[in-house]
Amino acid sequence: MTAYSYFPGCSLTSSAAEYDVSFRLVANAFGIGLDELTDWNCCGASPAPHHWGGELGILLPARNLHIAGAGHPSVVAPCAGCYNRLKYAQFELERNPELRERTGAALGEAVRYQTEVLNVIQLLNREIAPGDLSERVQRRLSGLSLGTYYGCVLVRPPEVVRYDDPNNPVKMEPLLNATGAATPHFPFKTECCGSYMGLAKKEMVLQASKRIIEVALECGIDALVTVCPLCHQNLELRQGQINAAYGTDYHLPVLYFTQVIGLALGHLPAELGIDQHATTDFGRWMLDAG
Amino acid sequence: MINLSQTVKEGAAVVAEIERRSGQRITACLQCGRCTSTCVAAFAFDYPPHRLMHLLQIGLVEEVLRSETAQLCLDCMTCSMRCPVKIDVAGVIETAKAIADEAGLRDTEPNLRLFRRGFLNNVCRHGRLHETTLLLWFNLRTGKLTNDLSLAPLLLRKKKVRIFPPRIKNLRQVRRLFQQVNGSAGPPR
Numbered sequence: 001m002t003a004y005s006y007f008p009g010c011s012l013t014s015s016a017a018e019y020d021v022s023f024r025l026v027a028n029a030f031g032i033g034l035d036e037l038t039d040w041n042c043c044g045a046s047p048a049p050h051h052w053g054g055e056l057g058i059l060l061p062a063r064n065l066h067i068a069g070a071g072h073p074s075v076v077a078p079c080a081g082c083y084n085r086l087k088y089a090q091f092e093l094e095r096n097p098e099l100r101e102r103t104g105a106a107l108g109e110a111v112r113y114q115t116e117v118l119n120v121i122q123l124l125n126r127e128i129a130p131g132d133l134s135e136r137v138q139r140r141l142s143g144l145s146l147g148t149y150y151g152c153v154l155v156r157p158p159e160v161v162r163y164d165d166p167n168n169p170v171k172m173e174p175l176l177n178a179t180g181a182a183t184p185h186f187p188f189k190t191e192c193c194g195s196y197m198g199l200a201k202k203e204m205v206l207q208a209s210k211r212i213i214e215v216a217l218e219c220g221i222d223a224l225v226t227v228c229p230l231c232h233q234n235l236e237l238r239q240g241q242i243n244a245a246y247g248t249d250y251h252l253p254v255l256y257f258t259q260v261i262g263l264a265l266g267h268l269p270a271e272l273g274i275d276q277h278a279t280t281d282f283g284r285w286m287l288d289a290g
Numbered sequence: 291m292i293n294l295s296q297t298v299k300e301g302a303a304v305v306a307e308i309e310r311r312s313g314q315r316i317t318a319c320l321q322c323g324r325c326t327s328t329c330v331a332a333f334a335f336d337y338p339p340h341r342l343m344h345l346l347q348i349g350l351v352e353e354v355l356r357s358e359t360a361q362l363c364l365d366c367m368t369c370s371m372r373c374p375v376k377i378d379v380a381g382v383i384e385t386a387k388a389i390a391d392e393a394g395l396r397d398t399e400p401n402l403r404l405f406r407r408g409f410l411n412n413v414c415r416h417g418r419l420h421e422t423t424l425l426l427w428f429n430l431r432t433g434k435l436t437n438d439l440s441l442a443p444l445l446l447r448k449k450k451v452r453i454f455p456p457r458i459k460n461l462r463q464v465r466r467l468f469q470q471v472n473g474s475a476g477p478p479r
Contacts, residue, residue, distance in 0.1 A: 013418070013452075014452040015421055015445075040418075041413070041458055041464045042419050044410075045409070047410055048413075050387070051403075051406040052471050052472065053388060055470070060467060062467075106469070107466075108463065152365075156366070156367040156371065157370070158371075166371055167372075192331070192364050194330075194364065195366065196405070196409075197364070198438075199405055199438060200405040201362065201399070204362065207330075207334075208330045208331070240444070241440060276448045277448070278444055
């Protein structure tokens, strides 16, 4: 059993609890050990790097890297935002000795920052071969068209995260295809959903997310797949607000990557927290599932 | 509003500072407009990204520092990915925003600033974000009590609301990180 340090982040302990639940179920099914970081703190998300000069956007995730440094060789952060912040802190600490010094002073000891940081797609691709998943599938998702929605911060900026193609990422596809699902061409994979503007500048989120849903439906997509709780909030939770603002009638399910794999493994939608989503209108494919 | 007394020469110093901090060359911009054509947020901007770059090229920095664009950029970095001469446009806009902030030009989009501050204050208090109190605080401060109220029944029904705030053990260490930036016990302003 390979064990990893696990940084859930704030969303996975509250509004995106179903992401945590489904991730743990999938990890457990493939013998992947997850040790939650002790006493982790918020990574600073989008506000920290954009406020007070931005340095909290490095210092807050640096503390989590430091805690991870005492654990396993790799730490996994399923939330795309947390993943980006951990990678950013690592990138800046690596090249800035003076920042390293100051971070260490605040932490009370020399900062440990070199633990390998993985996102959830990276971890599952490393631990699960598509062929193995295919053999373990209890509920084949044939006939289902999934729109792989990667968002911004998982793949950008490429010199910091160094993961997948920043314009056309494809790393989710092999495992999804192994479940029997199709992943048709979806040109809005990395279009921004509106980020953290939901409370303070709602119209930006509604417009940005509406475009993504609209294009997904034009591409014949049955559900979007994401790894980011903020994208999920904007595209899924706010779908009713989009409908109210634009007079549309969208009911497009948006699932976490881990929930799709969990479904294929035979778990019930409720076990994976899918019933906690606003849109549970799964139409034909969920009815004949399992 | 353009300050007509401002000369291009004075603007040049700020442009040089933006170039230094962002590591980008403003003069390299070709004005092709590709950043604007890929921008999902441009509909809400006063100056689309390529025009903002042009304002910097001609030294009209006050327009840039006071722009909606600098505040509303989502920092999705799509423009930076697509620029044919590889300018990190999002980085330039972000730098302009930081300089505007330092210069105390805070009249544009105050609610976004308020949200970020409330978010960070919340994290400073608990060590982690407590979404519920952030939403309540923000709505009280802005006086828009019905903001996102439409989501409340859904959030409650779907058990997505965490009533009690989280609290980490070594909160002092997290607060020292805030002090590193703000030099006081917690976030000011």
